[in-house]
Amino acid sequence: MSTATIDDAFRDQVEPLRREITAHCYRMLGSVHEAEDLVQETYLRAWRAFDSFEGRSSVRTWLYRIATNACLTALEQSQRRPLPTGLGQPNSSPVGELESRPELPWLEPLPDSLVWGEPDVDPAEQAVTSDNIRLAFVAALQLLTPKQRAVLILRDVLAWRASEVAKALEISEAAVNSALQRARAQVAEHAPERPELPDxxxxxxxxxxxxxxxxxxxxxxxxxxxxxxxxxxxxxxxxxxxxxxxxxxxxxxxxxxxxxxxxxxxxxxxxxxxxxxxxxxxxxxxxxxxxxxxxxxxxxxxxxxxxxxxxxxxxxxxxxxxxxxx
CATH class of the missing domain: 3.10.450.50 (Nuclear Transport Factor 2; Chain: A,)
Known part of the structure; x- marks a missing residue:
């Protein structure tokens, strides 16, 4: 297969997944700036390996596996990204000088345009929903270890089987189930399910x-x-x-x-x-x-x-x- 043919096949199969891979990297990292960088890293890794892709899983699963491990590598050198409410301190008095810590890596918002594109796209047809990228949920993810974060997202957001997660992260199924139990408890405490919103x-x-x-x-x-x-x-x-x-x-x-x-x-x-x-x-x-x-x-x-x-x-x-x- 020629290089041009490989490039075309790669583009046709992975480009439609870019928006949901962006959301995935954002959930893992809590930063729109870093998420965009990791999407580029994911696509570069995938392009280099595409000619050896054997189709034992779907391209989507394969790409998510690459993205997850790229994010985990990035998180080895990164601090978690909290909001002020995630620093573990009580609410503040509005009297007095405000303390600013611009050097801390803060949680960032994710523009809807990066994951849904045009406003007339039917949300029901999207792999990303407002619930799985809502700010409280992503903030709660930042309280987890990177491995717990990956397990929760792959199991509860993407609905992967425990065996698939274990293979992607190179850990045992028992380790997956243990990490998932702890992660679910943390997220339930800090980001409980939202009640029905007003019309x-x-x-x-x-x-x-x-x-x-x-x-x-x-x-x-x-x-x-x-x-x-x-x-x-x-x-x-x-x-x-x-x-x-x-x-x-x-x-x-x-x-x-x-x-x-x-x-x-x-x-x-x-x-x-x-x-x-x-x-x-x-x-x-x-x-x-x-x-x-x-x-x-x-x-x-x-x-x-x-x-x-x-x-x-x-x-x-x-x-x-x-x-x-x-």
Whole structure:
């Protein structure tokens, strides 16, 4: 078989899997930046080995095996990626200086466009679902050892048999079952299954009100849209805040926005959840990237907001660095 023929056959069989392999690497690593790098590494390894692929498993299974082991190799040199709530400290007081730790590798959001592409694609036809990439689930995965993480994903997300996982990871089936039991207990504790979400119309109305409240920078109206025990966290700041009183105090005391027109939001989506690029108006009237907000909506309203101050994420989401004056 000629090199050109091999290249064409390789491309035809593996390219349709790129989006779900991206989601897989993201679950393992907790970083969209690292996930994209590992997808490239996976495809390079697969291309080099493709002419010797004997078809004893599906191409999909073969590619996932390569991706998993590439991620495990990368994780040998990496720290886990938490959110502030995953650091093991109690919720913070909004009074006083905020501690920033930009040197820590923080959990990052995953743009929906990388795993679902065009918005009119039927989610039912996708290998990636919003539940298996939701932020709380991926955050809980980061509490596991890399091997436990791989076992849980391969068994519970991809529905592999224990024997398949054992072969891919080169461990015994007993070791697979033991790791799976421990991993399931950890994830159940830190990312319990979500209750039924409000219907699309209710969610859309809630998000419209949230966007309008931020444009007016009306802190009371923003906080009213949150549940009573909502959590607000802001990596790389290590503190996290719970409940209306503390979140209201935090926004009033710490945010540079003070009144109508100081902030603008552009809608996007991450991990199957609504998100906004937030822009703050400078003295020159230009709105510059400020933070990326990711919202979790439960039956009673917005129950979690993660605000990421890593401005390199804006490019990953296709968001501009600045907006013109209104």
């Amino acid at each position: 699309d119309d209710r969610s859309r109305q809630l998000l419209d009100r949230y966007l309008a409240a931020f444009h007016d920078y009306n802190v009371d109206r923003i906080v009213e849209l949150l549940t009573e025990d909502a959590v607000w966290e802001m990596p790389p700041f290590t503190g996290w805040f719970r409940g209306h009183k503390d979140i209201r105090h935090l926004m009033t005391a710490q945010c540079p926005a003070k009144g109508p027109g100081d902030m603008r939001l552009l809608p996007t989506s991450a991990n199957g959840q609504p998100a906004f690029g937030a822009y703050h108006r400078g003295p020159d009237g230009v709105y510059r990237a400020f933070q990326l907000q990711q919202l979790s909506i439960g039956p009673d309203g917005i129950d979690h907001v993660a605000c990421y101050f890593d401005l390199t994420l804006f490019a990953k989401f296709g968001l501009p660095e600045a907006l013109a004056e209104e």
